[in-house]
Amino acid sequence: MTTKKMLGSQVKRLLSGVSDHGRQHLLEVETDLVQTAFLLGEAVEKLGSSFFALHNAVSAQQREVDILLAEFKDGDPKMARLRVLRDEIAQHTNEAVTGLQFQDLTSQLLARTVQRIIGLRNVLSELAVEGNELPVEGQEDEIVTMLNDINKNLNTQSSGLKDLLRKAVHQKDMDSGEIEMF
């Protein structure tokens, strides 16, 4: 085989290889991410159920304590201590409610990542399709021109994908967010 024939067919093979291997691995990544999102959803459901069950039990206990407290005089130190405990419970409840919102944020990030991976797989598919058009026995100039076109298409597709996937979640921690009234 001449060098010119080899170049064309080797480039075709390379593009096809990059496309096939890339898509294969990306499919695995997508599968894992979808599974992660599902597990997070399940976890927050269970956590939420447990949280509400605990809260209901504590509330019921509080009501019983209130009945017992009615027998104490106002200045009794036990009442003061119970009030402090009640405030602590309210604070921890608030923190739990804030923390349990993690799934909303993480599922948005995961969904965006999955969309990007699907987009990337499509880009790699296009690469294989365009690579197939390369002439096996073409002149070097012809191959270079076609590779330049493939590169341009890749840039366009990549930019298109970036525009589609605007980032909506910038939170780096689970501290409660700011409030602004207009």
Added chain:
Amino acid sequence: MEKTILAVDDSGSLRQMLSFSLKAAGYQVIEAVDGQDGLDKARAQVVDLVLTDQNMPRMDGLSLIKALRAMPSYQKVPILMLTTESGDEMKSRGRAAGANGWLVKPFDPQKLTEVVKKVIG
């Protein structure tokens, strides 16, 4: 009489936390799963406050706000955005659409109910 809040968010867990927090503060809560569902429910019953997410399927938060403000019964009803978005451009768009306030997720129940109390009592 109890005030009613329409809570619009496509995240089930977020709606759960919102309902829990607002009901504990004495409010009635109607949940909607996206902007279109929110609009349908807002039409069925005029509420005292709308709390809406931005990024939702079928109809996003900004579109919901614009649709609500086009209804005479919702000209004066307070509408607050509750969203992951915190950029100035999005906030400007929210304000221009008719939102009265912007809350960034995750929310703290105590701070949320303080704001709601200030807005609707």
